[in-house]
Amino acid sequence: MKKTTAHITLLSLLLVALPVLLKAQNPFEVKPVPVISSNSDDIVSVVVKDGIYFCSNRKTNPFVTRKNLDGEKLYDLYYSSFGQGNEPGRPDLYSSELRGKYNVGPACISPDGKTLYFTRNYLPGKSKKIKGESDKYGIFIAHKNGKTWSKIEAFEYNDLKYRLAYPSVSQDGRYLYFSSDMEGTMGKSDIFVSENVNGKWSKPVNLGPSVNSSASEIYPFIHNSGRLYFSSDRQGGKGGLDIYYSAYSDGQWSKPFPMSEPVNSESDDFAFYSASADQSGYFSSDRRKKGDDDIYSFRSTIIRWNSCDQLQPNSYCYEFIEETALKNDSAEMEFKWEWDFDDGNKAEGITAVHCFEGPGSYYIQLNFVNKITGTIEKNQASYTLDITNVEQPFITAPDTISTGELAKFDASQSYLPGWQIANYYWNFDDETTGTGIDIMKKYARKGKFNIQLIISSVPDANGVVREACVCKNIIVIERNK
Amino acid sequence: MRLHQHITILSALIIILSAGDMCGQAVPGVDENIPYLMTFGKGGNETSWGDDDFSQTFFFTIPKEFKEPFFIRIYDPDVSGNTDEMNGYWDTRMLYSVFGGKGCYTFDKTSQGEDPVANYKSGVMLASRVFAVDAKYDEKWFTFGPFNPADGEYYKKWSAFIFKIVCDGIAGDDGNLYRYFLSKKADSNVPIEGANAFTHEYCFRMWNNNDTAYVSHIYPFIDSGCIYLKQKNFDWDNDGNFIVVSNVRKGQRQDISSEDNWIEGRFSIQPEEIGKSLDFRFYKRSDYLVRNNNVVISVENQYGEKLPFWSAPIGGVPVYKPKVKVIKIPPKK
Numbered sequence: 001m002k003k004t005t006a007h008i009t010l011l012s013l014l015l016v017a018l019p020v021l022l023k024a025q026n027p028f029e030v031k032p033v034p035v036i037s038s039n040s041d042d043i044v045s046v047v048v049k050d051g052i053y054f055c056s057n058r059k060t061n062p063f064v065t066r067k068n069l070d071g072e073k074l075y076d077l078y079y080s081s082f083g084q085g086n087e088p089g090r091p092d093l094y095s096s097e098l099r100g101k102y103n104v105g106p107a108c109i110s111p112d113g114k115t116l117y118f119t120r121n122y123l124p125g126k127s128k129k130i131k132g133e134s135d136k137y138g139i140f141i142a143h144k145n146g147k148t149w150s151k152i153e154a155f156e157y158n159d160l161k162y163r164l165a166y167p168s169v170s171q172d173g174r175y176l177y178f179s180s181d182m183e184g185t186m187g188k189s190d191i192f193v194s195e196n197v198n199g200k201w202s203k204p205v206n207l208g209p210s211v212n213s214s215a216s217e218i219y220p221f222i223h224n225s226g227r228l229y230f231s232s233d234r235q236g237g238k239g240g241l242d243i244y245y246s247a248y249s250d251g252q253w254s255k256p257f258p259m260s261e262p263v264n265s266e267s268d269d270f271a272f273y274s275a276s277a278d279q280s281g282y283f284s285s286d287r288r289k290k291g292d293d294d295i296y297s298f299r300s301t302i303i304r305w306n307s308c309d310q311l312q313p314n315s316y317c318y319e320f321i322e323e324t325a326l327k328n329d330s331a332e333m334e335f336k337w338e339w340d341f342d343d344g345n346k347a348e349g350i351t352a353v354h355c356f357e358g359p360g361s362y363y364i365q366l367n368f369v370n371k372i373t374g375t376i377e378k379n380q381a382s383y384t385l386d387i388t389n390v391e392q393p394f395i396t397a398p399d400t401i402s403t404g405e406l407a408k409f410d411a412s413q414s415y416l417p418g419w420q421i422a423n424y425y426w427n428f429d430d431e432t433t434g435t436g437i438d439i440m441k442k443y444a445r446k447g448k449f450n451i452q453l454i455i456s457s458v459p460d461a462n463g464v465v466r467e468a469c470v471c472k473n474i475i476v477i478e479r480n481k
Numbered sequence: 482m483r484l485h486q487h488i489t490i491l492s493a494l495i496i497i498l499s500a501g502d503m504c505g506q507a508v509p510g511v512d513e514n515i516p517y518l519m520t521f522g523k524g525g526n527e528t529s530w531g532d533d534d535f536s537q538t539f540f541f542t543i544p545k546e547f548k549e550p551f552f553i554r555i556y557d558p559d560v561s562g563n564t565d566e567m568n569g570y571w572d573t574r575m576l577y578s579v580f581g582g583k584g585c586y587t588f589d590k591t592s593q594g595e596d597p598v599a600n601y602k603s604g605v606m607l608a609s610r611v612f613a614v615d616a617k618y619d620e621k622w623f624t625f626g627p628f629n630p631a632d633g634e635y636y637k638k639w640s641a642f643i644f645k646i647v648c649d650g651i652a653g654d655d656g657n658l659y660r661y662f663l664s665k666k667a668d669s670n671v672p673i674e675g676a677n678a679f680t681h682e683y684c685f686r687m688w689n690n691n692d693t694a695y696v697s698h699i700y701p702f703i704d705s706g707c708i709y710l711k712q713k714n715f716d717w718d719n720d721g722n723f724i725v726v727s728n729v730r731k732g733q734r735q736d737i738s739s740e741d742n743w744i745e746g747r748f749s750i751q752p753e754e755i756g757k758s759l760d761f762r763f764y765k766r767s768d769y770l771v772r773n774n775n776v777v778i779s780v781e782n783q784y785g786e787k788l789p790f791w792s793a794p795i796g797g798v799p800v801y802k803p804k805v806k807v808i809k810i811p812p813k814k
Contacts, residue, residue, distance in 0.1 A: 313812035323804040324729050328751055334724050334732040353810065366803055368731065372722045372764045373693040381803040 027431035028298045030262045033282070036080045036088045037294035040073065044271045044282040044295055045107045051081040052088050052282065054295060055105045060093055075103045077118065097148050103137060106166045106219065106271065110173050116142040116149055117167035117176065122160050138164045139178055157182070157194065157204055166219045166271075176201065177220040177228065187214040191230055210253040211246050219271045228253070231270035239266035243283060247447065257445050260431045263298055279304065304427050308452050308469035312390045314413075317355040322366060322381070325350045336369040338376070359387045359415075389415035393424075393455040395472045402479035403446055410438040411453055419466060420458045427452040443476040506663035506672040508539055509685060510792030515697045517658035517686040518648070519775040522560070522573035525654030529741035530568070531716045531775025535650040537684050538594025538601060540586060540789075541663045542641040543630045544675040550627030552667045553579055553646055556660040559612040562619030566656030566773055573653025574613045579625050580604035580645040581632040594647060595682045595779060595787055602647055607632060611651070624667045656775065658686055679789035682779040687720060687763065691770035700758040700794035701780045708783045709749045712761070714738050715777035721766040729753045731801045732762070738776075758794035 036042060040058035047053070057073035077098060080091035098104050098118065107118035121137045138158030142149035155176075158164055162182040169176050174196050181189045182204065190212040192204035206212060207228075215234040218241070222228050226248055231241040242264045244256035258264055259272070267287040274281030280299045286292055320339055339352045342362040347354055348369075356362060366381040396410040411424045426434040428441060429449040443449065450471050457466040509515035521527070523535035543551065557564045560573040585604025586592060592603035608625045612618060625646075633642030650657060663678065665671040688695040701710070714723065717737035724732040729751050738744035761778070765771070780788045 315810060315812040317810040317812075319808040319810055321806040321808065323806050324802060325731060328729050332734040333730075334722060334734050364805070364807070366805060368803075370732075372724075373767075380801075381805045383805045383807055385807060 026262060027260050027300060027302050027433070028263050029301050030296050030298045032288065033088055033295045033297050036078070036091050039292065041075075041293040042295045043075075043106060043284045043293055044273050045077065045105075046109055047273050047275055047282060048109065048113075051079055053077060053079050053094060053107060053109075054091070055107070056091075057103075075105045077104050077107055097150065098142060098152070105137070108168050110169055111171055112173070114144045115169075115173075116144070117155075117169055118142065119165040119167065122158070136160060136163050138162075139167050139176075156201060163189070168220045168222045170222050171224045175222065177222050178204075179216075179218040179220060179230075180204070186212045188216040189218055191217045191220045191228075207253060211256060216241075221272055221274075223274065229259075229272040229274075230256075231268075231272070232256070233268075238264045238269075240268035240286075241270045243269050243272045249448070254447060255445065268293070302427055302431065302433050303425055303452075303454060305452060305454065305469040305471075308454075308471040309392065311395050311470040311472040312392060314359075314389045314394070316358060316387055317353065318385065319351060319353050320347075320364065320366075320383075321351045334371045336371060338367040338369050340365040340367060356387055359389055361386050389413065391415055391417065393453045393468050393470045395451060395453050395470060397451065397472060397474060399473075400475045400477060401443065402477055403444060404442055404479050406440050406442050408438060408440055409434075409451070409453075411455070412437055414453075414455060416455065416457075416468060419455070421455055422458040422465070423456045425454040425456070427454070443474075446476045446478045449474050449476060506541070506676050506678065506792075507670070508661035508663075508678045508792050510678070510700075510794075512700070512794060512798050513698050513792065514695075515685045515699075516688055517564070517660060519684050519686045520575065520648045520650050520657045520659075521775075522575075522650035522653035522655055522657070524573070524650075524652050525568065527568075527654060529716065530566075530654075530656060531686075531777070532650070532656070532684050533715050533743075533777050534596050536594075536597035536601070536647065537680070537682075538597075538645060538647045539661060539678055539680045540594075541633075541644045541646070542636070542639055542677045542679070543633060543644070543663075543673060545630075545635070545640050545642060547630055547673055547675070549665065550629060551673060552624045552626035552628070552664045553608075553644070554662040554664050554667075554670060555623045555625070556662070557618060557620050558610075558623045558657075558659055559615040559618040560653065560655045560657045561614040562616060564620055564658045566658065566775075568654045568656070571614045571653075571655055573655035573657065574611050574651050575657050575659075576611050576647075576649045576651045577609065577625070578602060578606055578647045578649070579608040579628070580647070581607050581628070581634060581642075583634055585634045585645045586636065586643045587634065592645075593681045593787060594645065597647075597649065604634060604645060605632070607644070622662070622670075624664075626667065656773075678792040681787040681789060682777060683790050684775065684777045687771070687774040687776060688765055689770070689772055691765055691767050693721070693764050693767045695765050697763040698798075699761045699778065699790045700798070701761065701788040701790050702758050702795045703750055703754050703756065703788070704782075705755050706782075707750045707755060709747055710759075710780050710782060710788070711745055711747045712778065712780045713743055713745050715743045716741055717744075717776050718771050718774050719766070720771040720774045720776075722764040724762050724764075726760040726762055726801060727751070727754045727799045728757060728802050730759075731803075735761075757796045758791065758799055760794070760799045 038058040042054055042056040045053040045055055055075045055077050057075045077094040078091040079094040080088040083089040103121050105119035109116050118140055119137055120140045139155035141153050143151045164178055164180045166179045176194045179189050180192050184206045191207045194204045195202040213234040217230050217232045219231040227245050229245045231243050233241050243259040246253045246256045265287045267285055269285045271284040282297050284293045285296055288294055322337055336348050337350050339347045341354050362385045364383040364385055365379045368377040368380050394413040396413055398407055401407045424437050428451055450473055452469055452471045454469045459465050520537045521530055521532040521535050561571045582605030588600050588603035591599035591601050594601045630642045633644045636643050662670040663676055665673055683699055715738055719739050723735045723737045726732050735746045736744050
């Protein structure tokens with residue numbers, strides 16, 4: 001063998017043996033939704049089963065331009081039904097009864113579909129403007145009456161001095177999140193929450209410095225999972241407004257984490273909405289043309305199974321029971337029960353617990369030691385114990401790591417007899433993925449992450465590819481500084 | 482009464498079914514590993530030597546199908562020589578009596594011969610002989626018979642004829658060590674197929690050895706309806722260990738008596754032990770040698786009925802049967 005060949009061979013072996021360092025990749029595919037975007041501003045509001053609500057200041061009549069007191073074009077609420085391929089169809093103005101000489105802006109609908117929370121100006125377009133004040137807006141609540149919305153009432157904490165906007169109601173209808181510059185605001189605008197107690201909304205509470213900053217926090221969206229998405233122009237973002245999310249656990253909101261590119265960009269990215277656990281959704285951005293907000297859809301490029309089996313730890317521990325002795329009184333027996341576990345270990349007792357090191361076939365023998373004579377009656381009973389791993393992909397990884405800590409994620413203990421494995425796919429639940437039997441990876445933020453390992457086989461003679469998925473939770477804690 | 486009838490039927494079935502495998506004519510039996518039977522002369526009235534009553538009764542069962550003459554042979558029947566145990570000088574006489582006929586076993590409770598009282602010599606005496614010092618019989622066989630099997634007491638529940646042999650130490654104080662054999666032949670030991678032997682109180686000599694490998698056994702049979710047993714043993718001199726073994730009992734310790742004392746022990750019977758023999762196992766102590774240790778043992782059920790110790794265990798020698806169960810322990814979550 002030539003020296004160079006030998007070196008190449010050795011290098012190849014090393015490459016195969018060493019874990020792969022995770023490479024970043026785009027976790028989302030983003031594309032504009034031209035059918036509901038216009039040359040005016042279009043902002044996502046809420047997505048329901050059959051369509052999408054959004055607000056837009058587009059012209060509906062070429063001869064009429066609706067403006068507010070500041071001369072800005074008025075927003076209205078539009079609805080677009082999903083058509084073929086679940087793509088939004090041509091939009092229509094929604095519920096003209098809500099319309100007036102107001103901005104009718106971002107809205108949300110209660111889970112039962114009977115209540116609409118929406119943003120609207122306090123004063124109609126022709127009202128006298130308060131000197132030195134820009135036009136302000138609040139949250140209004142409409143109730144469904146057949147096919148129309150009626151009984152519009154103001155959110156009781158609306159105040160002409162403040163802006164209250166972008167309502168988002170929780171899945172159980174109990175919490176209403178919104179953005180405001182009301183008293184207690186830390187920055188230009190903060191996110192507040194109000195709780196519905198016995199049909200009455202509580203005094204709004206600022207979510208505090210873990211979520212809000214000295215900049216603006218707007219467009220909150222509370223996801224079914226409890227994750228709160230919002231937009232902020234705080235420092236450290238990609239530029240303009242960026243979309244962040246925070247999770248509530250142990251009585252506090254986690255440090256907001258920005259959505260990955262290409263959802264966030266150097267332009268304004270805001271009004272995030274996702275119904276299906278970040279797998280797909282919509283948001284608004286002026287990335288195409290500064291100042292012209294369009295609606296974009298996104299789809300996760302990350303494979304994530306909805307139904308992935310929880311990783312079952314392998315157990316090599318067994319209890320051995322000599323039932324005849326256990327059943328009958330053995331307290332005064334002149335014998336000792338001695339178990340030989342065929343792995344170099346022995347134990348005494350009518351019952352014994354032993355943990356083997358790993359899978360294998362073990363010939364367990366029960367010996368009796370005569371306490372009177374000291375003689376051993378060997379192999380008076382035996383049991384062939386075949387230990388196998390649980391038939392599943394297997395994740396070997398630490399349960400807890402620190403942020404920034406390089407950790408190994410290993411699939412080599414997977415036990416899938418009869419499979420010719422073609423691919424190991426990792427979803428680390430932080431919008432990163434990887435492939436390979438083992439991977440070295442760091443987590444950038446703390447939290448609880450549900451890792452999925454998906455193994456696929458090479459196609460069999462009939463072209464059938466088998467796939468199996470397991471998941472494991474990992475806790476990432478803040479590294480001590 | 483009904484319960485006893487059931488017990489009787491079960492016993493008969495088991496004994497008949499088991500008879501084909503038996504070779505119970507040697508007393509002590511082959512599986513018992515007991516060196517000698519033991520009877521002392523009653524002249525000294527000294528029980529501390531290991532015989533509580535100076536008399537021992539054994540029964541032989543002969544299947545009804547066996548029609549030929551048979552013999553009862555005695556090894557070393559006299560009291561002298563190397564085998565027997567001298568106290569002072571040889572002065573002991575032994576009376577051996579063979580009984581058959583109606584009532585030799587069933588006349589009443591005393592006819593079972595636990596103690597030499599009342600009707601322990603019930604039935605028809607078929608033969609009798611007294612032995613004293615007689616070198617001619619040292620380590621030699623003496624033969625009673627021939628006997629006609631039909632001269633025994635027919636015992637319907639076992640489908641067998643029963644004969645009784647009683648050894649009484651009628652004079653002197655020496656110890657008589659001896660054995661029996663139920664034989665087809667007068668001059669040699671030829672077993673009768675299906676025959677067996679039993680006693681309700683066993684007096685025997687332990688091995689003169691302090692090696693725990695010398696293990697003696699006796700085999701009581703457990704009838705249906707038995708709930709618990711009470712064993713009594715006498716003059717064990719704390720010589721070693723006594724354990725009970727069965728198919729479901731690996732070796733349960735029993736108390737043993739000290740010098741010239743009785744001790745009792747009670748233990749419950751498991752359902753799996755019904756219709757089978759127990760193995761009473763006697764280990765010699767190993768730390769020092771107890772020489773010439775003679776012991777007595779009997780066992781009775783909850784009704785106070787003495788159980789027979791069979792020379793050839795009914796159903797065979799019991800063997801403990803361990804049963805292994807393995808349970809996987811789920812991993813901790």
